[in-house]
Amino acid sequence: MECEREAFPSDRMVNLEQDFVVPNRLGIHARVAAQIVKLVNQFDCELWIVKDGNKVNGKSILDLLSLMCPQGSRIKVMASGRDAAGALSALAGLFQSKFGES
Amino acid sequence: MGQSSIKIQGIGVSPGIAIGKTYVVERGQILIPYYKVSGDGPVEEECARFERAVVKAENDLESIKQRMYPELKDHSYILDVHQMILRDHLVYDEVLRLIRQENLNAQWALNKALVNAHELFDALEDEYIRSRIADVDAVGERLLRNLAGQEIDALNGIRERVIVVADDLSPADAAQLQVERLLGLVVEMGGRTSHTSIIARSLNIPCVVGAEQATKLSRMGEVMIIDGASGLVIFNPTEEEISDYYERQEALEAYLKEITRKSHLEACTRDGFRVSVEANIELLEEVVAVKDNGAEAIGLYRTEFYFMNRTEIPDEETLYNHYRELAELMAPQWVTMRTLDVGADKLSAWHPSVKEANPALGLRSVRLCLHFRDLFRMQLRAILRASAATRNVRLMFPLISGVGEFLEARKVLEEAREELQRRREPFDEKMPLGVMIEVPSAVAVADMLAKEVEFFSIGTNDLIQYSLAIDRVNEHVAYLYEPLHPGVLRLIKMAVDAGHKAGIKVCICGEMAGEPLYVPILLGLNLDSFSMNPQAIPRVKNLISRARVKDCRSFVKKVLGLGTAREVNELLQEMALKRFPEEFKFFDPSALTPRGVDHVGKKAMLKSEGCASPEGDGACIRV
Numbered sequence: 101m102e103c104e105r106e107a108f109p110s111d112r113m114v115n116l117e118q119d120f121v122v123p124n125r126l127g128i129h130a131r132v133a134a135q136i137v138k139l140v141n142q143f144d145c146e147l148w149i150v151k152d153g154n155k156v157n158g159k160s161i162l163d164l165l166s167l168m169c170p171q172g173s174r175i176k177v178m179a180s181g182r183d184a185a186g187a188l189s190a191l192a193g194l195f196q197s198k199f200g201e202s
Numbered sequence: 203m204g205q206s207s208i209k210i211q212g213i214g215v216s217p218g219i220a221i222g223k224t225y226v227v228e229r230g231q232i233l234i235p236y237y238k239v240s241g242d243g244p245v246e247e248e249c250a251r252f253e254r255a256v257v258k259a260e261n262d263l264e265s266i267k268q269r270m271y272p273e274l275k276d277h278s279y280i281l282d283v284h285q286m287i288l289r290d291h292l293v294y295d296e297v298l299r300l301i302r303q304e305n306l307n308a309q310w311a312l313n314k315a316l317v318n319a320h321e322l323f324d325a326l327e328d329e330y331i332r333s334r335i336a337d338v339d340a341v342g343e344r345l346l347r348n349l350a351g352q353e354i355d356a357l358n359g360i361r362e363r364v365i366v367v368a369d370d371l372s373p374a375d376a377a378q379l380q381v382e383r384l385l386g387l388v389v390e391m392g393g394r395t396s397h398t399s400i401i402a403r404s405l406n407i408p409c410v411v412g413a414e415q416a417t418k419l420s421r422m423g424e425v426m427i428i429d430g431a432s433g434l435v436i437f438n439p440t441e442e443e444i445s446d447y448y449e450r451q452e453a454l455e456a457y458l459k460e461i462t463r464k465s466h467l468e469a470c471t472r473d474g475f476r477v478s479v480e481a482n483i484e485l486l487e488e489v490v491a492v493k494d495n496g497a498e499a500i501g502l503y504r505t506e507f508y509f510m511n512r513t514e515i516p517d518e519e520t521l522y523n524h525y526r527e528l529a530e531l532m533a534p535q536w537v538t539m540r541t542l543d544v545g546a547d548k549l550s551a552w553h554p555s556v557k558e559a560n561p562a563l564g565l566r567s568v569r570l571c572l573h574f575r576d577l578f579r580m581q582l583r584a585i586l587r588a589s590a591a592t593r594n595v596r597l598m599f600p601l602i603s604g605v606g607e608f609l610e611a612r613k614v615l616e617e618a619r620e621e622l623q624r625r626r627e628p629f630d631e632k633m634p635l636g637v638m639i640e641v642p643s644a645v646a647v648a649d650m651l652a653k654e655v656e657f658f659s660i661g662t663n664d665l666i667q668y669s670l671a672i673d674r675v676n677e678h679v680a681y682l683y684e685p686l687h688p689g690v691l692r693l694i695k696m697a698v699d700a701g702h703k704a705g706i707k708v709c710i711c712g713e714m715a716g717e718p719l720y721v722p723i724l725l726g727l728n729l730d731s732f733s734m735n736p737q738a739i740p741r742v743k744n745l746i747s748r749a750r751v752k753d754c755r756s757f758v759k760k761v762l763g764l765g766t767a768r769e770v771n772e773l774l775q776e777m778a779l780k781r782f783p784e785e786f787k788f789f790d791p792s793a794l795t796p797r798g799v800d801h802v803g804k805k806a807m808l809k810s811e812g813c814a815s816p817e818g819d820g821a822c823i824r825v
Contacts, residue, residue: 130334131279137286161286162293162319162338168328 117178124201127170132199137161145181207439212413214433215399219451220386220408224420225364232346238305252308255348287341316342367420386428431789465496465740475751478731491736499536501733502711525588533592543567543600567601582618589630598636639697640664652704662712684767721745726758
């Protein structure tokens with residue numbers, strides 16, 4: 101889960117993407133989806149999540165739930181905007197912590 | 203003036219006559235109007251109207267979150283989810299788009315967005331994820347209410363003493379009723395055992411339910427008359443009717459005053475048979491009514507309230523404090539505490555909701571407790587601790603279906619005791635333990651159960667529902683809910699006989715126990731104690747004191763040989779009118795007779811007409 105962490109000039113548009121594996125036993129259920137949406141909404145960027153060719157808005161809880169991501173799902177997160185790097189690195193932290201679950 | 207009155211026959215569920223002004227509450231259904239908005243100004247105003255509804259919903263959810271118990275903040279995520287759904291592009295952006303591009307009004311646009319969300323979720327394979335659509339619906343309903351200007355607390359607008367007429371009242375509505383301004387209650391839905399009926403009886407307010415079309419026939423502010431005993435509702439009454447009912451009201455009040463004065467005496471038949479008359483309660487505040495009406499004990503304390511009327515689970519200390527206070531208020535009289543008796547749907551506030559095709563046969567009551575054992579043990583610890591000082595607490599498990607399930611529940615009780623011993627918390631080691639007899643299989647093995655427990659308590663509401671296979675809140679079959687069904691009477695007799703053979707007491711605590719007409723039958727079936735709403739006690743005690751148990755036993759012998767509930771009912775009414783004329787002059791015994799099938803079909807038809815909409819399905823949401 102490598103992430104580009106160099107500082108970017110804050111007014112530049114940035115496009116980044118990163119792959120994640122859903123680490124927790126219950127997968128992305130309502131509580132986890134709420135955590136993700138709450139987190140990424142703090143960043144000024146657009147964020148898309150892609151799984152099995154379906155691309156949804158990562159800032160929408162309903163989109164995220166309907167993507168259906170059980171444990172082990174591989175997802176690609178695409179972020180674009182001035183806070184894209186910040187969003188991805190925060191998201192990486194959340195995945196690392198397994199959303200506080202097992 | 204001068205035109206004739208309109209009468210409708212509902213089900214009288216809480217006796218008394220009310221004459222007064224009408225207050226119509228119509229908000230069980232959210233109507234979704236279909237109209238278009240055009241022109242830039244109106245379109246933007248419609249968007250702003252939607253925005254205001256969203257902001258209000260956000261604030262309401264926030265304040266619910268603030269009121270939550272601090273130790274339960276873990277569960278607040280569901281409210282976060284709701285707040286996120288409010289601003290989700292599938293809802294929020296879509297509604298604004300539909301208003302701007304298709305010129306739909308906000309409600310119709312929202313309804314359309316909800317239908318689309320349903321389509322999206324219905325197609326999903328994962329059942330858990332699919333069921334989250336319930337959260338979308340909850341948010342949608344909140345918004346639709348805001349848009350329609352329907353406050354959840356519509357009942358707060360009452361400024362004078364009125365008869366409230368509504369199509370339906372939720373338990374939350376009923377709990378908000380301003381008793382001092384309420385002369386009477388008329389509801390279109392429901393039956394004798396619906397929540398509204400139970401609340402009305404416990405508040406001692408005349409109430410008629412199942413009063414079809416009452417909201418359509420009544421006009422705000424007009425005079426109406428209701429007879430909560432016979433179920434008669436009179437709209438626009440004539441002068442004669444009004445004066446006639448004032449007279450009846452006066453005579454009735456005088457009679458009730460007299461029997462209430464005598465209700466402090468012990469209940470004893472003319473031939474010296476003692477019966478314990480006890481009270482069913484749900485709230486601590488009801489202890490006043492328990493004492494005023496002369497109950498000898500609390501035969502049923504429903505412990506659901508502190509689990510249901512809040513967003514989150516209470517903790518052991520909160521429960522313990524309530525339970526102990528109740529035990530202290532009642533000491534030395536007994537308090538019989540029934541463990542949590544709710545369906546899984548009631549726990550959805552803090553647990554992902556369980557979707558059940560058939561909740562009455564599903565995860566509820568003691569089964570639910572055995573499923574969530576930590577919760578169950580927590581409640582048992584609170585009850586055990588409450589018994590420590592006054593030693594007047596009895597415990598019973600509801601919905602026990604057999605010995606195996608009972609032993610399982612007792613094991614959890616044992617664990618709770620051990621935990622308290624480890625914590626060095628005192629409790630009553632000899633606290634009597636009983637089971638509720640409300641599943642037919644428990645009756646079949648009553649002899650075996652009787653060896654394990656210290657008392658039986660027959661819960662007739664569920665026993666009738668399960669033995670007759672009748673959903674008592676389903677209006678299509680409610681007429682088959684027959685307390686006097688020979689099968690039901692025999693089951694009660696079997697349970698009583700099995701209990702007595704094992705030397706334990708048998709109590710009855712369903713609605714049946716509080717119905718004066720059934721007193722002769724229950725006496726004849728040899729029940730040891732009757733537990734009922736406190737307000738029913740004076741009338742029941744009065745009848746017990748006028749009855750002879752010998753006559754009742756031979757009457758029951760005769761009744762048990764009859765094949766149909768109708769025959770039992772006819773014989774009982776005839777006997778009641780002859781033996782207890784003072785009582786049944788005021789309370790028409792035929793008012794209890796279930797009505798036939800014909801009116802049910804009519805009602806179903808009316809409802810579907812009300813839902814007509816230009817776009818087919820989804821035009822009105824029942825809540």
